[in-house]
Amino acid sequence: MFLKKPISASIKICWEQQVERLKNEIETSDAIVVGAGAGMSAAAGMDYDGERFEKNFSDFHKKYGIQDMYSGGFYPYETPEEYWAWWSRHILINRYEAGAGKPYGNLLELIRKKDYFVITTNVDHQFQLAGIDKKRLFYTQGDYGLWQCSKPCHQRTYDNEMEIRQMAARQKDMKIPAELVPHCPVCGAPMTMNLRIDTAFVQDEGWYAAAERYEDFIRRHMGRHVLFLELGVGSNTPGIIKYPFWRMTAENPKAVYACVNSGETLCPPEIARQSICIRGDIRQVLEDIAQKD
Template sequence: MFTRLYLKNLKKVKEIIDEADYVLIGAGSGLSAAGGLDYSNKDVFKENYSPFIKKGYKTIWDGLVDNWTVTQENKKSYWAYWANHINNIYYKANYTKPYEDLYELIKDKNYFIVTTNCDGQFYKGNFDEKKIFAPQGSYGYFQCEKPCSEDVYNNEAMIDKMLSSFDEDKLIIGEEDVPICPRCGRLLRPNLRVDDTFVDKPHLANIDDYYEFVESAKNHKIVLLELGVGFNTPGIIRFPFEKMTKYLNETTLVRFNTTEHGVRKGIEDKTILIDHDIKESLEALVKI
């Protein structure tokens, strides 16, 4: 049930967006979770990862933690989980409603997006790819485990190949389908920022445009829409957004977060907290 304060805040947010000269979107895992790509949801796991229940996993996170690093010893079981995970989250997943509504909300504004999400949702809809900075990597690419180059490799065919040999009883893939670096012969791994071997060059293409957007916005009305951002990597979105809110005069931070919605001291009067379900909040904003 919507409270009077919640509805009042939503109307204020819509007014601020309508009046803004610039809209900077910061999207974390909570935005994707709101659309059903929820790594902590047991029902999501049961529906899409049922073969792995026998290993004692109850959520997507359980499987990721248990298969964090690929080695020669675990490569067949590692890729059994990761091939299914990437297929579920990146290839099979539809464009979800929260992203669709977010686009409808800001499509006519001068916007830019910075996101820590690697699931490709922003690229499945109508967002301008030139206005997206996604520095954490992509589920759509593999890289060498110990980078022999800055190359990354589209993995769709490799994922299909691994899934074709996936043994649901043994929870392994075929030895011959383990992805190998074409340059040096080492194992490949997902192109994600998990340690200092991450190949980030392909994901830095729009970083200068991001900085230029913020620089251009300094003396204008800017709204920062922070959606589902926690403390996993706060230095990418959460802390910079709070800093911008503090030091840029005509700036409003709108923080959509149902759990980690605290605010840095000194910016309370420039922040609107929406601690309600992100999916429902975006749906409501589009209708206002």
Template sequence: MKDNYRSRIDKAKAALEETDVILLGGGAGLSAAAGLLYSGKRFTDHFGSFIEKYRFTDLYTSSFYPFGTQEEKWAYWAKHISLNRYETGPTNLYQDFYQLVQDKPYFVITTNVESQFEKAGFAPEKVFEIQGNYSFLQCAKGCHNKLYYNEHIVKEMIEKTVDCKIPSELVPQCPVCGGKMDPNLRSNQYFVQDENWYERDASYKDFLLDAEGKKIVLLELGVGFNTPGIIRYPFERLNYHNENAILIRLNKDHPVGMEENKDKTMAFTEDMREVVLAFMK
């Protein structure tokens, strides 16, 4: 097993050294491996009052809780956003991946929404956060395509939360239609794709066009089957149709891909940081 691991590491290192470009795809498993866990001690340490009041078990399922009032909803979401976006600095794992790819032309597409790629040093214009970002609020009905940076109001909500509720005057309202607001996360048909979203979408497509005919490493990190049509399946198709492509998949739970790509795929189920550090040796 150790010999097999060593040979996979050597093969992956060679592919990364020889490639012309690198396309990174980051999923929830990457942030989990970086320590941004939605359950366990990280959850219980920060959400004790919400757990006691609502019997929450983790940050993922609690995000779908049907709060009775906007005051309750925003008390929860302010803490959720703050913990994952503003209270957590750059993690070692994301910084390791930046060190690995920084000297090559690269682009990132990610379903993660906590800005860890940007915090780690990746150029913002080379990161496409396709599912949204914790930093912004939007009209809950998507009545217009502008987003609103939320750091100040989130901090104020947390400071003034009492019994899992914020004061009514802090409940955000859409400045255009006067309706409710939501975090800018893709959860329904009202998800707002602003001008920046379309610019990143265009940059992603341009990157793929420019990579045609070049050696490309598809570095897939912790991508499962929650939204496989965004990263996992497109990476498999790119690998299949491009003779110069190699797919390197780091995935503890879902390493197996298309049978047709087995000779062009290197899968690693080992500790993600251990693997990326081995790539850099």
């Protein structure tokens, strides 16, 4: 559909004008569809490398040369006890001990009185922690707080908070006790994270219900003044948020596409007149909008 090379609108209009335009669209739109990626949590300080990584995983870095939390999740650990030592720490600090990041709270304050829906590829539960209505949220790629059968032999997920806290508390020398290694209650196979990393990802009843609510929201607002607000979405999985937002904007002359990102802020030339592209810190942009009269 979009044959030409995407352009950056941010080079044409200054920061202040773009922020003012975005503020106006948030206030005047009939509905807001928020699409959030990893950049949103990065803006909240949920860094997966650097000081935060070294503080929590220096032993794994020393033994295996792992450089960040993302790559550590794919490492072929020698034993399941070590695998779950890694993951229990990872989940504890990124899901159960992390409070709601400020950008998430700022976003909620801006949209809480609007008719809104959030679709996200993030798995860290930050939207729920900030107070976003779960019925207005579709977390497409899973949740750190859920396990599934690794086969998978059935399409169900399981809450893991109690088990994760036990693993984190009782691990020693980068291993958890063998009796804490989780197994599927149906077939006995090892449990694994409910994260979309391969074709074994379980889409349970909650996933399908959220997908249906999202599709219904989009359907009910077709042809209306809709703001598609993209926050921190990269190019790893553009088919989930970015490309659909572009397409829906192109199909609706009343729609507006807004992209806020510290990196790429692109839009196809076909929707340039309907787009707001701001290259900068998401946290700062949301704060600036909130502070404007």
